[in-house]
Amino acid sequence: MLNxxxxxxxxxxxxxxxxxxxxxxxxxxxxxxxxxxxxxxxxNVETYRYNDGSTRAVVTYEDGSTVETVxxxxxxxxxxxxxxxxxxxVLLFDDTQEVxxxxxxxxxxxxxxxxxxxxQSDSDALAxxxxxxxxxPVDRTFSLNQVRNIDQVRYLVPEISxxxxxxxxxxxAIRPEEAEELSALGNALRDAIRxxxxxxxxxxxxxxxxxxxxxxxxxxxRRAESVALALTEYFQVPPENMVLQGYGExxxxxxxxxxxxxNRRVAVRRITTLLQSNSASRD
Numbered sequence: 001m002l003n004x005x006x007x008x009x010x011x012x013x014x015x016x017x018x019x020x021x022x023x024x025x026x027x028x029x030x031x032x033x034x035x036x037x038x039x040x041x042x043x044n045v046e047t048y049r050y051n052d053g054s055t056r057a058v059v060t061y062e063d064g065s066t067v068e069t070v071x072x073x074x075x076x077x078x079x080x081x082x083x084x085x086x087x088x089x090v091l092l093f094d095d096t097q098e099v100x101x102x103x104x105x106x107x108x109x110x111x112x113x114x115x116x117x118x119x120q121s122d123s124d125a126l127a128x129x130x131x132x133x134x135x136x137p138v139d140r141t142f143s144l145n146q147v148r149n150i151d152q153v154r155y156l157v158p159e160i161s162x163x164x165x166x167x168x169x170x171x172x173a174i175r176p177e178e179a180e181e182l183s184a185l186g187n188a189l190r191d192a193i194r195x196x197x198x199x200x201x202x203x204x205x206x207x208x209x210x211x212x213x214x215x216x217x218x219x220x221x222r223r224a225e226s227v228a229l230a231l232t233e234y235f236q237v238p239p240e241n242m243v244l245q246g247y248g249e250x251x252x253x254x255x256x257x258x259x260x261x262x263n264r265r266v267a268v269r270r271i272t273t274l275l276q277s278n279s280a281s282r283d
Contacts, residue, residue: 013214019221021214028214030221030246031075035059037228037239038067054078067240070096076145082197082240090197092240093275099143104152108138115159115267118185126188129158130201130270141276147202148245153274154202160185160268161253162227167264169210172222179230185268186235192270193241202271203228205246208263209256213248221246227266243271 011023019032035057039045042062049055053073060066063085070079080092116129138156147153164181165174193199205224207216224244231237254262 014218016218019218021218028217028248030217032221032225032244034071034077034244035069036225037232037242037244038069040232040239077243080240082238084197092198092200093144093243095143095145097143097276099146099276100140102142102146102150102153104150107152108156110152110155112155114155115161117161117163119163119181123184123188126160126184127192129160130188130192130268142274144200144243144271144275147271147274148243151251154204154269154271157269157271157274159204162266162268163262165227165266166261167223169208169259169264170219172205172219172226174226174230179234182227182230183235186231186237189231189237189241189268190235193238196272197241199241199270199272200275201242202269203231203242203244204251204267204269205244206251206253206263206265206267207249208258208260209249209252210259211249217246217248219246220248223264223266 012020013023013028014021018036019030021028021030023029035045038057038059040061044060045057046060047055047057055071057069057071058066059069065085066083068079068081068083069077072078076095077093078095082090082092084090116125118126142153162182162185165178167173189201203224205220205222205227207220207223209216211219221244224246228237228239228242228244231242232239249263252260252263253265254260256263
């Protein structure tokens with residue numbers, strides 16, 4: 001699947017089998033199969049390929065519900081729809097719509113320290129952070145691609161820093177006891193999605209500055225996936241409501257080039273209100 005979404009102008013910087021880091025037009029990007037999280041035991045997956053290179057994957061679960069994901073030829077996830085057991089559809093995001101370009105200087109200037117530390121928060125504080133909208137209101141919405149790739153857009157919503165997971169250097173592994181410590185977060189995410197099935201949460205992976213840039217980009221992406229898998233497997237958080245993105249060493253919590261535990265982290269943001277497909281949730 002990864003080979004099929006590479007373009008002729010892509011320079012493959014690293015390939016770990018499950019992910020490829022490419023350099024495209026001077027920018028690094030990590031490519032992965034976003035449907036990995038959706039392939040739960042008992043799920044049936046059908047993939048349809050089109051002449052323009054795009055794909056549509058339909059995952060059908062044992063309870064009769066489905067998740068349909070449309071992906072562009074370059075690998076970008078464009079659209080995801082969840083169909084519930086009663087036949088009702090929930091649009092999670094839709095990047096097939098026209099979108100206004102982002103002028104970073106026109107966005108509200110926000111405090112980068114708009115952050116909730118997971119281990120220091122009780123369940124009420126966590127629920128408030130997950131329910132929070134933008135720190136400063138903006139009169140527009142964004143595509144998922146813009147939220148993922150423009151720092152100043154995702155900074156508009158609070159970050160929950162998941163400090164209960166301590167990644168070792170070069171590792172994306174989570175110990176079972178660390179996964180169990182995610183219970184408050186997992187329960188809060190599951191409850192939020194139960195109340196509003198269109199909720200979307202960005203799971204961010206980060207590294208410290210030790211190691212090569214491309215290596216760290218892939219490693220951070222695996223860290224995001226590890227936490228998302230733990231949230232699904234231990235606490236039944238629906239995987240279709242989570243979007244993964246690794247940022248490598250590009251967003252250091254502690255500004256140092258040395259090995260730093262605090263920079264080997266995962267963070268969560270509720271991006272529902274930023275997405276154009278969820279603009280009705282503002283009302």
